[in-house]
Amino acid sequence: MPSIGAIQALLLTQAAPAAAGEPMQQTSLGSPSMMSILFFFMIVAVTLVITYWAARKTKTSSEFYAAGRSVSALQNGFALAGDYMSAASFLGISGMVALKGYDGMIYATGWLVGWPALMFLVAEPLRNLGKFTFADVVAFRLRQKPVRIAAAIGGILTVLFYTIAQMVGSGALIQLMFGLKYEYAELIVGVVMLAYVLFGGMLATTWVQIIKAGLLLFGVSLLTVLVLAKFGFHPGNIYAAVVEKYGQTALEPGGIVASPVEAVSLGLALMFGLLGLPHILMRFYTVPDAKAARKSVLYATGLIGYFYIIIPIVGFGASVLMPGGRKFISGIDGGGNMAAPLLAELLGGTAFLGFIAAVAFATILAVVAGLTLAGASAYSHDIYVNVIKGGKATEEEQVKAAKIATIIFGVFAVGLGILFKGQNVAFMVGLAFAIAASANFPALLMSIVWKRFTTQGAVWSILVGAFSSCAMILLSKTVWVDVFKFEHAIFPMKNPAIFSMTSAFAVGIVVSLLTPEREAQEKFEDEKLRTYLGVGAE
């Protein structure tokens, strides 16, 4: 049973020479082709022009963090989809379907089901109650300092682990596709991404996400149509070809659901982790009101659902159409990550490969930019403005703090990316989702719906959620055995969410009941007016 990070592990596997002896497909993958470089520069040029345009509209803190709340529901739907559909899901899930068949489909469904939950539980209240970060909501009626510090710890840990996994994965990926040296890849990602965020703030980041989501959906759709065309536009024919080549088991569930408890725990982390991802939650402040927030979730769910429905066709298509099949795909990259790019080259030539490679690169840039903005805001808005300055900072000070935090975060991202080169950091995506589901989500939900929630309850819930999920993953097979090379795992499961999330809720409830806070209960009435009617929303 792979953990959430398994996909990411695939990204980190270095290229190995294809097995000799069999007739194999030739590929230009790994040697920098003119087409991929051309497409890449086109994407960077267009996004930098947008950044220049956005920079002139980005003066205040609300413009920097929330694009002046001017993003439409449809635009935000695309941007949310862009933030969520990482290179790992595009390359990793198509590769997993190519190599493992149906298990990849089970995994893909898990990535969508958080979106309805996000809608039903937090999207609208979040928009109405907050300003720039999810900590705004948790701290709304509680004591600012302790809650902000705890929430920033949860938020920064989530973003940091997610970023390291993205940076390390992207360095290896770019090396594999463009033949570019790992360190240069890290630097390029860092510099371009910083240009977007630093100068264009949330507006530029949003448009980078929209463009990237559009290109990614277009590329995958085209790939799907090309595959379907080979099979008379009938998916049944693809399945028949898959079974002929790899046997009936390719269409049957396998190892991913070997343990039901583990499968449900993974599902919980994927579902509720989304509700605690700071870079996703932050997007809801970019739309004008709760109604637009609601609509944007629907658009995002539609786009992401469509993506996960067609991705398996690409995976299955690669496994049957590639000469050499699974063996060749896993020969290029052990985890199958190159299934989609290889298929693009086979069906559309070097030009299409170049396009897909450039889109994958743009995907990494966009996701890292979104993460950087979220990480920077947790420090500059929550810690600097609300804790150090006691909420009394001028516009100028706020924007300056945000930009400094962005640079610091960007330098950290590149530095950690280089530091962790070649390390197994796959567990970090799983860790990010587990912390998000266990530290950020319970406190966020309880602050919205529970009148008797208190400052102490919030702080302890976040800390217990964050540290229990960290500890359990550290002691699980994923880290204890696979990274530290100990013989036996101390914690028996790979996905701790079922325990860590439950403990965070339990601790939040018990501590709140033990430390009643009259002021917080009184303010709950005001909060309700804002939560449900949007009265006084930013």
Place this chain on the structure above:
Amino acid sequence: MSKPAVSPLKDRSTRSAHEVIASPEFKALVAKRWKVSMVLLTLLFVSYYGFILLVATNKTLVNTKIGEVTTLAIPLGLAAIVIAFVLTAFYVAWANKSYDPEVERIRSQLR
């Protein structure tokens, strides 16, 4: 945030924040919102975790062939994704049609 109650003999069409919060309409609005959310969330749980547990525990059923080679597991997986989208769409339709007008009505009374 809370407006001072200007006149105790208030105009029947306007109310203070506290009166709104205490009003049966507002309480009904909040209760209805969570009722709809909880019903939809339950359906989501049943469909998704039901799917996961089904493929984990009843291999004979999900491996039933429904076409020449296509297993039942494939449409089940697609259904899990489609149902998630349909539930989301249902919530938006409900909120646009019945939640928003009620919010507007209560907000217009507020002063």
